Structure formats: C-alpha cells, structure tokens
Amino acid sequence: MSxxxxxxxxxxxxxxxxxxxxxxxxxxxxxxxxxxxxxDFVNVRAEHHQGRQAIxxxxxxxxxxxxxxxxxxxxxxxxxxLTSEVALVHVAAVLDVPSGPLAGRMTALxxxxxxxxxxxxxxxxxxxxxxxPAR
Amino acid sequence: MSxxxxxxxxxxxxxxxxxxxxxxxxxxxxxxxxxxxxxDFVNVRAEHHQGRQAIxxxxxxxxxxxxxxxxxxxxxxxxxxLTSEVALVHVAAVLDVPSGPLAGRMTALxxxxxxxxxxxxxxxxxxxxxxxPAR
Numbered sequence: 728m729s730x731x732x733x734x735x736x737x738x739x740x741x742x743x744x745x746x747x748x749x750x751x752x753x754x755x756x757x758x759x760x761x762x763x764x765x766x767d768f769v770n771v772r773a774e775h776h777q778g779r780q781a782i783x784x785x786x787x788x789x790x791x792x793x794x795x796x797x798x799x800x801x802x803x804x805x806x807x808x809l810t811s812e813v814a815l816v817h818v819a820a821v822l823d824v825p826s827g828p829l830a831g832r833m834t835a836l837x838x839x840x841x842x843x844x845x846x847x848x849x850x851x852x853x854x855x856x857x858x859x860p861a862r
Numbered sequence: 863m864s865x866x867x868x869x870x871x872x873x874x875x876x877x878x879x880x881x882x883x884x885x886x887x888x889x890x891x892x893x894x895x896x897x898x899x900x901x902d903f904v905n906v907r908a909e910h911h912q913g914r915q916a917i918x919x920x921x922x923x924x925x926x927x928x929x930x931x932x933x934x935x936x937x938x939x940x941x942x943x944l945t946s947e948v949a950l951v952h953v954a955a956v957l958d959v960p961s962g963p964l965a966g967r968m969t970a971l972x973x974x975x976x977x978x979x980x981x982x983x984x985x986x987x988x989x990x991x992x993x994x995p996a997r
Contacts, residue, residue, distance in 0.1 A: 767940070767950060773971040773991040775939070775952060804910070805902070809977050809986050813948045815902060817910060836908040838989045840975055842944050851944050854973045854989040856908040 731808055738848055739841065743801050743818055750799040755787030763842065763849040771835060771857045782853075797824040804836070814841040814848065820855075834858045866943055873983055874976065878936050878953055885934040890922030898977065898984040906970060906992045917988075932959040939971070949976040949983065955990075969993045 731739070742761050749757035759782040762768070768776040768785075776785055790797075799822050806816045820835045840852040866874070877896050884892035894917040897903070903911040903920075911920055925932075934957050941951045955970045975987040 767952065767973070769952070769971055769973060769989075769991055771991065773969075773993040775971060777940075805912075809975065810945065810947050812945050813975075815975065815987050817902065817904070834908075836904055836910060838902070838904060838973075838987060840944065840948075840950065840987070852950050852973060852975070854904075854991065856904055856906065856989065856991045858908040 731806060731814065735808075735814070735848075736806060739806050739814060739816055740803060742841070742848055742850070743803055743816070747799055747801045750786075750790070750797075753790040753795065755785070755790050756783045758786045758790075759783035761848075761850050762853070763844075763851050766850050767852045769854040771855050793827055793829050794822075794824060796826065797822055799823075809840075812843045813851075814843075815839075816841060866941060866949065870943075870949070870983075871941060874941050874949060874951055875938060877976070877983055877985070878938055878951070882934055882936045885921075885925070885932075888925040888930065890920070890925050891918045893921045893925075894918035896983075896985050897988070898979075898986050901985050902987045904989040906990050928962055928964050929957075929959060931961065932957055934958075944975075947978045948986075949978075950974075951976060 745761055759779050762779045762782050764779050768782050776782055799820055802819045804817045804819050808814050816839045818837050822833045824830050835855055835857045837855040839850050841848040842851045880896055894914050897914045897917050899914050903917050911917055934955055937954045939952045939954050943949050951974045953972050957968045959965050970990055970992045972990040974985050976983040977986045
C-alpha cells in the first residue's frame with residue numbers, strides 16, 4: 728500500500744475546495760464537475776443518484792430552492808489510499824441556510840471515494856449523513 | 863475497467879449475508895469480521911469509527927442495548943468495480959427493533975467500499991444513512 732503523496736493530498740484538498748466554492752456560488756454544474764460520469768451519490772435523505780448529469784441537475788435544483796443562498800464550509804478530516812489508484816476521504820460540512828424551511832445550521836459528515844484518472848482524481852462515490860441536532 | 867465476475871458477485875452477496883446474520887445473532891465481533899483492520903465506519907448519526915476493533919466494540923454495545931433483539935434485512939441494490947481491486951456496493955437495510963427507545967421499523971441505505979485481498983474481499987469503508995420517516 729502506498730501512502731498519499733503531498734501532491735495527491737494537495738489535489739484532493741483542491742477538489743474539496745472546488746466542491747465548496749461551487750456550492751457557495753449556487754452552481755450545480757460546477758459542483759458536479761469533479762464527479763466521474765458514472766458516479767454514485769447518496770444524500771442525507773438516503774436518496775441514491777447515479778451519474779454526473781443527475782448529480783448536477785439535483786444540485787442545481789436544491790441550490791435554487793431549499794438551499795438558495797446557503798454557504799457550506801468543508802474540512803477534510805481524513806484522507807488515505809485504499810490502493811494506489813483509489814483514495815478514501817472523509818469531510819466535515821457545516822451548512823448555513825439563510826431562509827426557508829431548512830433555515831439554520833446543519834452539520835454533516837460525508838465520505839468520498841476518489842479514483843485516479845489520466846486527468847486527475849475523480850469522485851466515484853459520495854455519501855452524506857447529517858449529524859443529529861444538538862439537544 | 864473490468865466488470866464484476868459472477869464469482870465476485872457471489873462473494874459480495876455472501877459478505878452482505880454474513881453482516882446480516884451477525885447482526886441478527888447480536889454478534890458484534892462477527893459483524894466486524896469482514897472489515898479490514900483499518901476500516902472506516904460512519905454510522906447513521908454521522909459518527910466516524912476507525913478500525914475493526916472499534917467497529918466490533920461499538921456493535922457489541924448497540925446489539926446489547928438499543929438494538930437488542932432487533933433484526934436487519936439487507937438487499938444489495940447495486941455493486942460495481944471501481945478498479946480491478948476495488949468494488950462499490952450499495953445495500954438497502956430494513957431494521958425492526960422490538961422494544962426500547964428505538965422500537966419500530968427503520969430503513970436505511972449504506973454504501974461499502976470493498977478491497978480485494980489474498981483472502982477475499984474486505985470492507986475498507988462503510989457509510990450508513992437513515993431514510994427520513996414516512997409522513
């Protein structure tokens with residue numbers, strides 16, 4: 728098992744930053760761009776979307792409705808190689824929604840499986856779970 | 863990209879059946895056995911456990927307390943190779959809890975990342991999300 732090089736870790740951090748900035752710009756297509764064409768996506772409602780196009784369309788929809796104007800902060804909690812071509816990454820998310828039915832702050836933890844391609848790392852799998860509200 | 867052979871799919875189905883039977887026997891150690899020693903596990907509360915020993919201890923605890931006497935039914939919804947050595951699997955779970963604070967039925971979707979080893983597939987990553995209650 729090889730370990731993540733500094734270059735790999737830099738690339739993974741950049742990928743996460745791309746997701747964050749795309750979300751914060753309300754840009755569903757840009758959010759989906761780092762995903763593989765056949766990527767799997769499980770959201771916080773356990774809904775399973777398949778394919779970059781579906782992920783883009785879904786995010787375009789929520790970023791114009793329930794999550795309009797929201798901001799996400801992502802922090803990489805762990806990143807490691809499973810094989811030389813596959814990385815597993817866990818990211819903590821803090822989402823602030825300014826208005827609407829979901830107004831307020833939500834926190835979540837998502838995992839991603841990244842596969843190394845000729846043009847860099849692509850997201851093959853994304854899975855997200857909300858933390859329960861504090862009591 | 864190679865596709866899953868019938869033998870691989872059979873092995874993956876058997877691994878999922880092992881998880882299910884271990885849960886239903888209330889056996890935390892057996893539940894954790896298919897995990898890699900350094901596996902990552904994210905539960906439905908977005909809590910992140912690392913390592914087979916922690917996964918075994920955590921499951922021993924919940925299977926003796928909040929989930930005592932519960933039964934899980936697992937159905938593999940999709941399974942595909944990400945590389946020749948790594949498989950991505952999504953499983954639907956139906957959990958029936960007979961008594962206690964969580965009594966009732968819960969449904970969830972979990973994803974697993976499996977890595978091929980000399981002794982078969984091992985779980986490197988497990989991530990679980992509850993479906994919202996029906997309204």
